[in-house]
Amino acid sequence: MNDDTAPIIVELVPLAAPVPTPSAPLGEMPYRSDSWTPDEVRTLRQLFNDDTPLPEISEALGRGLQGVRDKVCTLGLRRHSTRPWGELEDHELIQTYGKESAATIAARLGRSCGAVYTRAAILGISEAAAPPWTPWEDAQLRAGFAADIPTAQVALIIGRPHPGVYSRATKLGIKHASTPKGWTNAEIERAIELAEAGHSYTQIGVILGTEGFSTRTKSSLQALMRRTGQGKGWGRVWMPEEDELLIKAYRDNASLTPLRNRLGRSVFSIRWRAEYLNLRGTHARSKGWRLGPDWSEADEAWLRRDYGKIPTPELARQMGRTRAAIFTRANVLGLVHEGRQRWTPDHLAALRIAHEHGISLTDLAAALGREVGALHKYAGKQGLVFGRRPRRPQPPTLADILNLSEAAKGEGEG
Structure with missing residues (x-):
């Protein structure tokens, strides 16, 4: 179970609105009755940090809502709000999402970028085209890359898709502190896109090679995804918006893979939270928590x-699954690979008898029709150590070995 207790990070470095550069010496400003006083600014900061809704802050200060929003943006204040979303906030999000960055909307609504990004998914809003990046987002990106923070986490902090982080990094000319040697931002961006599309690491390596990048191995891609944080979590608490999106996925019988990518959560975190919310078993698919495709009757017939x-790797490629998935399902179905034998009661008895009567592993392997290496490994798991034993002039058969036990019983009775 994940220990999802870490606080939610809303920004890596603060960045207030830029102060205009004067083009000429500034003259004395006339007094304005609507100017913000230091006491008002302190009150604004206190109420904002206490998660007070912006309309209530506006009422407490006797100022207009838009004026309060402008001041929050000017001061560069950001927070993670746990308040339920209201109709006006949803309406504004629908009107502005995709036209403005999540960071800009979050600052105006007094919420975190991750909350805005997740709420958009709940409302079914998608970005027709990525809005321009803001200076605040660029500042978070630079800070995250320099501090070696997993890029999946950086993406959630600023409310952008994970591949888009690397696209922007390329334009800014920066590289992550833990970028593997020989990898480019463009290549990492494409690898993450393919991973989010559901391709296996083996398939991703081949696709990269056909698209002009280096052909990567499965192990190198696994290492890359670990470094970027793709498919991993980092122990932060769950937001109400995330819970609502998870509930919606179960209610709509939706795939959980896109949800995991969007939230930056691990398989285990999703599974644990579903159980915490009493969602386990309520998905329309019997294995709704599993992030891979379900096994249909046709799939199982194919596997049988x-x-x-x-070869298992070839079968996995044909079925569009991992080798681990093939092995696991075969084990569930009780299938035995033709290259492997089941351990029958006679074989188990022969193993024990051979150990007791000094028969070598080589002779035993010949009698059982098994490989010496596999037999040695299995015997070790049973706590039976054969060591070096001389081979017999006449190798015993399985029947000969089993008869040794009967002969020993006869001698004991005599």
Whole structure:
């Protein structure tokens, strides 16, 4: 179970609105009755940090809502609000999402970028085209890359898709502190896009090679995804918006893979939260928590037909699954690879008898029709150590070994 207790990070470095550069010496400003006083600014900061809704702050200060919003943006204040979303906020989000960055909307609504990004998914809003990046977003990106923070976490902090972070980094000419040697931002961006589309690491490596990048191995891609934080969590608390999106996914029988990518959560975090919310077993699919595709009857029939008859890596490629998924499902179905034998009661008895009567592993392997290495490994798991033993002039058969036990019983009775 994940320990999702870490606080939610809303920004890595503060960045207030830029102060205009004067083009000429400034003259004395006339007094304005609507100017913000130091006491008002302190009150604004206190109420904002206490998660007071902006309309209530406006009423407490006797100022207009837009004026309060402008001052919040000017001061560069940001917070993670746990308040439920209101109709006016949803309406504004629908009207502005995709036209303005999540960072700009978040500052105006007094919420975190992650909350805005997640709420947009709940409302079914998508970005037709990515809005321009703001100076605040660029500042968070630079700080995150320099501090070696996983880029998946940086993406959630600023409310942008994970691949888009690397696209922007390329334009800014920066590289993450832990970028593997020989990898470019463009290549990492494409690899993450393919991973989010559901391709296996083996498939991603091949696709990268066909698109002009280096052909990458499965292990190198696994290492890359670990460094970027793709598919991993970092122990932060769950936001109400995330809970609502998870509930919606179960209610709509939606795939949980896009949800995991959008929230920056691990498989185990999603599974734990679903159980905490009593969602386990309520998904329309019997295995709704699983992030991979379900096994249909046709898939299982295919597996029964070909398992052990063609190489497992090739079967996995044909079925669009990982080798681990093939092995796991075969085990659930009780399938035995043609290259492997089941351990029958006679074979188990022969293993024990051979150990007791000094028969070598080589002779035993020949009698059982097994490989010496596999037999040695299995015997070790049973706590039976054979060591070096001389081979017999006449190798015993399985029946000979089993008869040793009967002969020993006869001698004992005599």
